[in-house]
Amino acid sequence: MQEKLPVKRMNRLTWLLSIIIGIIFYIIISHGSRPADIYPFTGFTIFGILMIGHIDVLIMVILAGYFDVKSRRFMWYRCLLGYPLSILVYFVTWPFVARIADVSWTYTDFNLFLAFIGSGIVINTMIILMHDSVLLYEHKLHSELELSKLKTANAEASNLLLKQQIHPHFLFNALNTLKALYHKDPQIADDYIVHMASFLRASIYHHTDNMAKLKDEVRVLNDYLEMQRIRFGAALDCSIDVPVETLETYYLPSFSLQPLLENAIKHNNFTLQDPLRVTISQNGDWLVISNNVQKRNITVASTNYGLANLTERYRLCSGDEIMITETANIFSVSIKLLNYEDRNH
Numbered sequence: 001m002q003e004k005l006p007v008k009r010m011n012r013l014t015w016l017l018s019i020i021i022g023i024i025f026y027i028i029i030s031h032g033s034r035p036a037d038i039y040p041f042t043g044f045t046i047f048g049i050l051m052i053g054h055i056d057v058l059i060m061v062i063l064a065g066y067f068d069v070k071s072r073r074f075m076w077y078r079c080l081l082g083y084p085l086s087i088l089v090y091f092v093t094w095p096f097v098a099r100i101a102d103v104s105w106t107y108t109d110f111n112l113f114l115a116f117i118g119s120g121i122v123i124n125t126m127i128i129l130m131h132d133s134v135l136l137y138e139h140k141l142h143s144e145l146e147l148s149k150l151k152t153a154n155a156e157a158s159n160l161l162l163k164q165q166i167h168p169h170f171l172f173n174a175l176n177t178l179k180a181l182y183h184k185d186p187q188i189a190d191d192y193i194v195h196m197a198s199f200l201r202a203s204i205y206h207h208t209d210n211m212a213k214l215k216d217e218v219r220v221l222n223d224y225l226e227m228q229r230i231r232f233g234a235a236l237d238c239s240i241d242v243p244v245e246t247l248e249t250y251y252l253p254s255f256s257l258q259p260l261l262e263n264a265i266k267h268n269n270f271t272l273q274d275p276l277r278v279t280i281s282q283n284g285d286w287l288v289i290s291n292n293v294q295k296r297n298i299t300v301a302s303t304n305y306g307l308a309n310l311t312e313r314y315r316l317c318s319g320d321e322i323m324i325t326e327t328a329n330i331f332s333v334s335i336k337l338l339n340y341e342d343r344n345h
Contacts, residue, residue, distance in 0.1 A: 014053030087120030250337035290332035
């Protein structure tokens, strides 16, 4: 993003500086000059500062079309053009002021000549320092904005990459299950396809969404849950006890719940006699997903996308961490529910 010069801000600061110096100048000369000289000389001072300030801004605008405003060339050309023009302002303006104030003068007056040169140098230096302070502040804001955009882009890219890891793993298991179901019961396989299509539709439509309303997350989870119930039957017992108000109000990173259920299925051994019981409930501002622990004797190959994936995505989306609690009998994951204001961390 190209950085723009804060022209309006620098012009306003020039006006402020000219008025302040003009007031100070008026107070000083009001004690020693003729009343007829006070106003022309004060006006001369204010006008000179305004002209030098606007000339400096104009020079920067012109040079910005050729050089980077942070480059040394920009600064050197600005000084080489600014100081002579600042001195010229006093030489050109003085005859009109002298006529109004009825003051005799000549350019051969060495003291007057030095006064114009000195005034041009001093005022232009003040203007440059003042405008540079504005530029430095603008550079800081620009850098912070660029850094913020880079962080946002990186977070979005990381979040999308993490989400994309879900789909190949899910499809691999789903298609294998579907193949087995068609050999056993085509009707059940058709039901399985309906839920799988609904799940995939949600994943496609919300592929780039970082956050989702809790009710949408539960809807996606229900489609996945029905697929697993077809596969495992009564051996999988999952209950969702969350108030409707909570479902309508809060948000979670998209595809947060389904990986947790899949994680529980993958790492636990369960049968009709010893089913896997998964509960999803609200505890204050937290959504708690817990299951009984019945670890498999055989180590299951992991794609490392499940819990670690969710932890990282939640951190990227909200800035918070999830809570994981594991005992001999219960494994639970607690995710803090996000308000509307928090969903775009």
